[in-house]
Amino acid sequence: MTTAAPDPAEYGLEAEAERIRAEARRRFAGFVRDMVNPGSYFREHDRRDAARHVIGRDVISQAAEIGLLGFSLPVSVGGEGRDTFEWGLVVEELARISLDPGFSVLIDTTVEITEVLRSSGHTELIDRYVPDLVQGRRYVALGAYESKDPYDYESTARLEGEEWVLNGTKHFVTGGLVADLFVMFVRDQASNDVLAFAVEADDPGxxxxxxxxxxxxxxxxxxxxxxxxxVPQWRQVWRADALSEFNTYARGRRIMTACGTVGALEGVLANCVEALSSRRRSGRRVLDYPNVERSIGEMRVLLEASRAATLRALNGTRYPGRDAYFDELATIAKHHVTESALRIGQLVLNLQGGEGYISTFPWEGFMRNVLGLIGGQGAQELLLLQLGQRTIVGLEGEQMRESAAELAVAKLADSWWALHAAESSQRDLAEQSSDAIRAVVSAAGLEGAGAGQGWLGELTALLDRAHALVDAVRSGQVPEAMPQEPTGLFEGRLGEMAERAWGWLACAVAQETGLLARMLRPSTLKEAAEGLPEDFTRDLLVVLTGAGVVDRGSDGRYTTDQRLEPVLIGGPRTAAFAARQRRALARASHLRTGTPGGGRELLTGSGAEAPILADVLVNTLLSRLDGLSQLLAAPGARVGCVADDGGRSAAALAQRMPFTDVCDLAGIEPVDRLALLWAPTAGQALVDLRRAITAGKQALVPGGWVVLPTPLPPKRRLGAASARLDLELAGGTGVLHQDLETLLRETGFGQVRTAWQDTVLGIRLTVARRP
Ligand SMILES: Cc1cc2nc3c(=O)[nH]c(=O)nc-3n(C[C@H](O)[C@H](O)[C@H](O)COP(=O)(O)OP(=O)(O)OC[C@H]3O[C@@H](n4cnc5c(N)ncnc54)[C@H](O)[C@@H]3O)c2cc1C
Structure with a gap:
């Protein structure tokens, strides 16, 4: 379109598209103007003789002569081997220049079905038909539709001796009147499978x-x-599941329908402006009225957005991982372009006034033809349904994949806990280690490792090296190389656990040094190291690759598992992920030395884990906790936080509730008059919690809510045992979920429930309301 404001040549994809459009004009525009456009008006309007409505076979063979039919087909079958991106732009250009609305569809249909036959791989079928089709000596059409579900076709095939016998009716076949060959989709009477056959127009019957x-x-x-x-057996296009192949065909046609419509839209917009340019009303040119300018502006928006959607879909066809049967971008393009075309048609009819309804003008015909787009390759509604289903599956799948990656790291951490529990249980034999330690050892399957087998010394030395490494990295003294790894030091289960624990340690170090986040972009060793000693980085990468956290590509570049992106690129989820690693390091150190580290801000649901929970409160729970948003919006509303984590939870809440008075409370007083009480439970004994909840109830205003971030132990046995040991080391055994809910009810709270939980984070939010 000549009115395009920015020079498309400045943009990569646009520039390429523009070059191809120009080539299409140079090679094919003269043919369309000389051979296709003449007579198109009467072909479209005169109902006397169906045969004269159609574009003749002579036009099709000339289209072949100028290379149109072979443009996108492989060189091996006499085509030019251009890709779908290029072909789509040719189709767009043909539709723009052509006054005949069916021409570009007829051309693309035979090209796409030729590709269907070629891709079947059956030599006899290909040799017999494909050269003729590329050279325009034959025209092929496709019959699938029967006004029924595709797997419910009434048309059938039955094998009789060496031949298939076909029966049925195909109700809607584009190009049917000019075709001498059909690809017909029918149901196998024996297997009920959908099969496809090449049927010649002059086959008897x-x-x-x-x-x-x-x-x-x-x-x-x-x-x-x-x-x-x-038909003989060699005419069978696919041996089975032709329905899938039909979907591949429809995928291609959807995008070409979008391309052709974009071309037609461009033509109609240009014609519309031209037709209005000489029209005057009330002494002014119609085109100078602001409402008319506005309508033209809307048409332009619709056109350019359609073009953008189509170009994106065409570009997507170059993506090697494209779904073979359902192309989301092509479906979006077809849907969007069709809706835009309907709206543009409406605008044109409005702008053309009475002429809009007179059939000698092109406007009414345009509108009618646009309606034909609605059904082709799936009704608009159906496209939305399919897209909706794909979107839901895609988004849920993505969440699951991300969770799976985080869980994989959490499972490595279980082994870290297991090694420390094993060491501790052996060292403290005399003093009797705690139940929690024994539970970890048992869940890890390390009981059989037994005492006095000589591995304790090696294990202690290994864990010494591990903790020394962490200390060195934290103090900025990163060693020149990784310390000696556990490979070969232990046998059996202990050996496995040690390898995995080492993998987790590498992960924690790489996370702490920013290496993991850096390698979200594929990096060479040098790029990954960025300030770290190169040998150390190399060693670390070997361990990380072994642990499956980092992948080494064929070009030698390292890439962090992309599913970990949300926990590495910043924000509350990243902070929570880092907090979990720090907690496992600090608690393990505590287990070895007896020196507690980190304080309450390392407890589950507090400190660095508070921001993500505060996000959940405001973005997810506010609308689910009856009356809370009104209470918080009231002037002077107060939120009390009893996390005892150095004010980090209170700060996270205050940041998300900027107009509410959030107080970090050491204790709760009845005079507090709180709309919301935030009370993490991790590390608290039941008796303390009872006291806090009782006081909390008195401090809440009627209708106020208490939200209790609470540890949610993993389902896996070793993870659950490790979580329990973690809590014990923090100074409390943690309160069971059932006990907490009972406590809340006994204290007189109502609406007690789990309002949210995240198994990967290992946290649930229990809520209750003061009546
Ligand atoms: C111009 C044109 C050319 C064509 N050329 C060919 C051709 O060459 N070869 C060929 O085989 N066919 C051709 N067709 C037929 C075309 O493929 C079908 O019309 C198209 O697939 C839509 O199917 P349908 O007509 O059965 O509509 P339906 O799928 O029955 O749709 C009718 C309505 O039912 C709704 N609906 C259907 N299923 C569901 C569902 N599961 N859930 C919710 N709603 C649903 C739809 O949203 C729609 O509103 C052509 C059609 C047109 C208009």
Whole structure:
């Protein structure tokens, strides 16, 4: 379109598209103007003779001569080997220049079905038909639709000796009146599978009947009846599951429909402005009225957005991982372009006034033909349904994949806990280690490792090296190389656990040094190291690759598992992930030395884990906790926080509730008059919690809520045992979920429930309301 404001040549994809459009004009525009456009008006409007409505076979063979039919087909079958991106732009250009609405569809249909035959891989079928099709000596159409579900076709095939016998009617066949070959989709009577066959128009028993339509008459639409049509076995296009192949075909046609419509839209917009340019009303040019300018502006928006959607879909066809059967971008393009075309048609009819309804002008015909787009390759509604289903599955799948990656790291951490528990249980034999330690050892399957087998010394030395490494990294004294790894030091289960624990240690170090986040972008060793000693980085990468956290590509570059991106690129989830690593390091150190570290801000649901929970409170729970948003919006509303984590939870809440008075409370007083009480439970004994909840109830205003971030132990046995040991080391055994809910009810709270939980974070939010 000549009115495009920015120079498309400045943009990569646009520039390429523009070059191809220019090539299409140079090579094909003269042919369309000389051979296709003449007579198009009468072909579209005159109903007397169906055969004259259609574009003749001579036009098709000339299209082949100038290279149109072979443009996108492989060189091996006599084509030019250009890709779908390029072909789509040719189709767009053909539709823009052509005054005949069916021409670009007819051309693309035979090209796409030729590709269907070629991709079947059956030599006899290919040799017999494909060269003729590329050279325009034959035209092929496709019959699937029967006004039924595809797997419910009434058209059938049955094998009789060496031949298939086909029966049935295909109700809507584009190009049917000019075709001498059909690809027909029918149901196998024996297996019920959908099969496809090549059927020639002059096979005995084939009848082609013109199909009366509202418009698009040059598309040579027909019904094709098959009555006891006998075809040899080599004419079978696919041996089974032809429905999937049909979906591949529809995927291609959807995008080409979008391309053709974009071209037609461009043509109609240009024609519309031209037709209005000489029209005057009330002494002014109609085009100078602001409402008309506005309508033209809207048409331009619709056109350019359609073009953008289509270009994106075309570009997507170059993506090697494209879904073979359902192309989301092509579906979006077809849907969006069709809706835009309908709206543009409406605007044109409005701008053209009475002329809009007179059939000698092109406007009414445009509108009618646009309606033909609605059904082709799936009704608009159906496209939305399919897209919706794919979107839901895609988003849920993505969440699951991300969770799986985080869980994989958490499982490595279980082994870290297991090694420390094993060491501790052996060292403290005399003093009797705690139940929690024994539970970890048992869940890790390390009981059999037994005492006095000589591995304790090695294990202690290994863990010494591990903790020394962490201390060195934290103090900025990163060693030149990784300390000696556990490979070969232990046997059996202990050996496995040690390897995995070492993998987790590497992960924690790489996370702490920013290496993991850096390698979200594929990096060479040098790029990854960025300030770290190179040998150390190399060693670390070997361990990380072994642990499956980092992948080494064929080009030698390292990439962190992309599913970990949300926990590495910053924000509350990243902080919570880092907090979990720090907690495991600090608690393990505590277990070895007896020196507690980190304080209450390392407890589950407090400190660095508070921001993500505060996000959940405000973004997810506010609307689910009856009346809370009103209480918080009231002037002077107060939120009390009893996390005892150095004010970090209170700060996270205050940041998300900027107009509310959030107080970090050491104790709760009845005078506090709180709308919300935030009370993490980790590390608290039941008796303390009872006291806090009782005081909390008195401090809440009627209708106020208490939210209790609470540890949610993993389902896996070793994870659950490790979580329990973690809590014990923090100074409390933690309160069981049932006990907490009972406590809340006994204290007189109502609406007690789990309002949210995240198994990967290992936290649940229990809520209750003061009546
Ligand atoms: C111009 C044109 C050319 C065509 N050319 C060919 C051709 O060459 N070869 C060929 O085989 N066919 C051709 N067709 C037929 C075309 O493929 C079908 O019309 C198209 O697939 C839509 O199917 P349908 O007509 O059965 O509509 P339906 O799928 O029955 O849709 C009708 C309504 O039912 C709704 N609906 C259907 N299923 C569901 C569902 N599961 N859930 C919710 N809602 C649903 C739809 O949203 C829609 O509103 C052509 C059609 C047109 C208009």
């Amino acid at each position: 084939v009848a082609v009947l013109p199909l009366e339509t509202m418009g698009l008459r040059s598309m040579a639409l027909a019904q094709v009846v098959l009555h006891d049509v006998r």
